[in-house]
Amino acid sequence: MNxxxxxxxxxxxxxxxEVDGAKRLRMTxxxxxxLNTAGYAAQENGFGSLEMIERGMTWVLSRLxxxxxxxxxxxxxxxxxxxxxxxxxxxxxxxxxxLDKTRRVLGYASSLWAMMNLTTRRPxxxxxxxxxxxxxxxxxxxxxxxxxxxxxxxxxxxxxTVRYSDxxxxxxxxxxxxxxxxxxxxxxxxxxTRSIKRLELNYVHEAMLGDDIDIYSDEASDSYTFLLKKGDxxxxxxxxxxx
Amino acid sequence: MNxxxxxxxxxxxxxxxEVDGAKRLRMTxxxxxxLNTAGYAAQENGFGSLEMIERGMTWVLSRLxxxxxxxxxxxxxxxxxxxxxxxxxxxxxxxxxxLDKTRRVLGYASSLWAMMNLTTRRPxxxxxxxxxxxxxxxxxxxxxxxxxxxxxxxxxxxxxTVRYSDxxxxxxxxxxxxxxxxxxxxxxxxxxTRSIKRLELNYVHEAMLGDDIDIYSDEASDSYTFLLKKGDxxxxxxxxxxx
Numbered sequence: 001m002n003x004x005x006x007x008x009x010x011x012x013x014x015x016x017x018e019v020d021g022a023k024r025l026r027m028t029x030x031x032x033x034x035l036n037t038a039g040y041a042a043q044e045n046g047f048g049s050l051e052m053i054e055r056g057m058t059w060v061l062s063r064l065x066x067x068x069x070x071x072x073x074x075x076x077x078x079x080x081x082x083x084x085x086x087x088x089x090x091x092x093x094x095x096x097x098x099l100d101k102t103r104r105v106l107g108y109a110s111s112l113w114a115m116m117n118l119t120t121r122r123p124x125x126x127x128x129x130x131x132x133x134x135x136x137x138x139x140x141x142x143x144x145x146x147x148x149x150x151x152x153x154x155x156x157x158x159x160x161t162v163r164y165s166d167x168x169x170x171x172x173x174x175x176x177x178x179x180x181x182x183x184x185x186x187x188x189x190x191x192x193t194r195s196i197k198r199l200e201l202n203y204v205h206e207a208m209l210g211d212d213i214d215i216y217s218d219e220a221s222d223s224y225t226f227l228l229k230k231g232d233x234x235x236x237x238x239x240x241x242x243x
Numbered sequence: 244m245n246x247x248x249x250x251x252x253x254x255x256x257x258x259x260x261e262v263d264g265a266k267r268l269r270m271t272x273x274x275x276x277x278l279n280t281a282g283y284a285a286q287e288n289g290f291g292s293l294e295m296i297e298r299g300m301t302w303v304l305s306r307l308x309x310x311x312x313x314x315x316x317x318x319x320x321x322x323x324x325x326x327x328x329x330x331x332x333x334x335x336x337x338x339x340x341x342l343d344k345t346r347r348v349l350g351y352a353s354s355l356w357a358m359m360n361l362t363t364r365r366p367x368x369x370x371x372x373x374x375x376x377x378x379x380x381x382x383x384x385x386x387x388x389x390x391x392x393x394x395x396x397x398x399x400x401x402x403x404t405v406r407y408s409d410x411x412x413x414x415x416x417x418x419x420x421x422x423x424x425x426x427x428x429x430x431x432x433x434x435x436t437r438s439i440k441r442l443e444l445n446y447v448h449e450a451m452l453g454d455d456i457d458i459y460s461d462e463a464s465d466s467y468t469f470l471l472k473k474g475d476x477x478x479x480x481x482x483x484x485x486x
Contacts, residue, residue: 015275015279015282016278016279016282016292016411016412016417017275017278017279017411017417017419019411019412020407020410020412021407021410021411021412021413021414021452023412026408028408032258032260035259035260036258036259036260039258039259043318049259050318074412075286075293163427163431164263164264164426164427164431164434165269165271165423165426165427167263167264167431168259168260168262168264169259169262169263169264169266169317170264171264174259174260176260180408183407183408184406184407184408188406188407188410188452188453191407209264209431210431
């Protein structure tokens with residue numbers, strides 16, 4: 001018998017503050033659920049961030065892709081299923097299927113994670129911990145993982161100063177906040193009248209309390225490309241289709 | 244037998260994004276839990292906001308007070324107990340007791356609500372709905388309710404433009420966001436090194452998407468008083484003790 005689980009699921013209730021002015025779940029709230037699912041799933045299998053931090057290392061989100069068919073509304077319950085596809089040398093891929101309470105599929109997400117040494121701030125070769133190879137199922141997701149997003153030039157659209165409410169227990173801006181700053185920089189009417197079909201995020205560097213983050217964006221007919229920079233340093237890139 | 248409950252409780256899990264850089268539950272996250280408790284409790288007893296909106300009216304938060312003895316950390320579960328004390332003509336008072344999973348008391352909260360007619364935007368006499376009188380238990384809370392907070396003068400400390408991520412399903416800024424803007428306007432180190440003992444909020448008017456909200460504050464040795472204004476109109480006042 002295995003004492004670990006290759007496929008796990010968690011249930012979340014959608015609270016009123018998690019829907020937007022169009023009464024649909026905000027993509028940022030969905031991202032929180034997805035990252036909390038990853039956190040709980042890792043914790044159940046013995047490699048959660050609290051355990052890893054005690055061992056001098058931490059999981060770092062590198063890329064995230066989400067595709068939604070339908071967005072739930074407030075007071076609905078959603079189920080998020082998760083499994084690991086690959087566990088390589090530098091990165092491991094974790095996938096998600098988002099379901100309503102009748103198990104109808106609402107969407108999918110795909111994430112890529114690296115492990116960082118907290119002292120050197122350098123990546124750790126995951127094969128130094130071969131005991132986690134058993135979690136790699138080889139099962140792909142229905143959606144393509146996030147690709148490498150091109151940088152955007154021009155002048156910044158806005159500047160956001162990283163605030164108390166942006167910062168996590170580790171002193172860095174929460175991964176979801178980068179997406180929040182991107183979405184807050186565009187016309188809200190667009191977000192209310194159109195639907196995000198797919199979003200991709202590339203995490204490059206972390207933003208810290210007090211940092212001034214310049215938000216660049218490039219608008220195409222069916223998508224936005226975003227770049228967050230701190231001075232000359234790229235922090236995070238995003239590509240959002242459907243708006 | 245009664246088919247309604249005079250005292251209800253709900254359990255919440257504290258997610259990593261809900262703690263701050265000092266690894267303690269953010270007061271804004273706690274406020275969300277308290278307001279969600281009020282929402283679920285009202286819904287269970289047949290007077291939730293969704294039902295009331297269908298009847299052309301909505302609950303409006305008028306005042307909130309919170310006193311915390313201890314703040315929980317990430318991945319902890321908390322229990323919030325709630326009951327209605329009074330159901331008068333203009334306002335009804337709802338109280339909260341916040342417990343850890345061993346039922347040790349972590350703190351208390353006290354709220355005051357009015358009912359607004361969605362067409363006239365005017366308060367409704369609650370005694371026009373006498374069927375809710377049965378929910379008034381007459382049981383007071385351990386803490387004093389929020390008093391009337393004095394206005395603050397001087398120059399604004401900051402201006403916040405209400406963004407997509409601030410706005411609720413009803414198109415107004417979420418009640419918790421006013422507190423977020425207040426806390427984000429002061430030195431984060433103070434929030435990390437000291438502990439909020441008590442906070443009081445007075446809600447005066449609602450802020451809408453795109454509004455420029457000026458944040459005024461007055462610092463005393465053991466407290467901050469805040470005023471949020473849109474031009475000359477007072478929007479929200481806050482008093483925070485312990486920082």
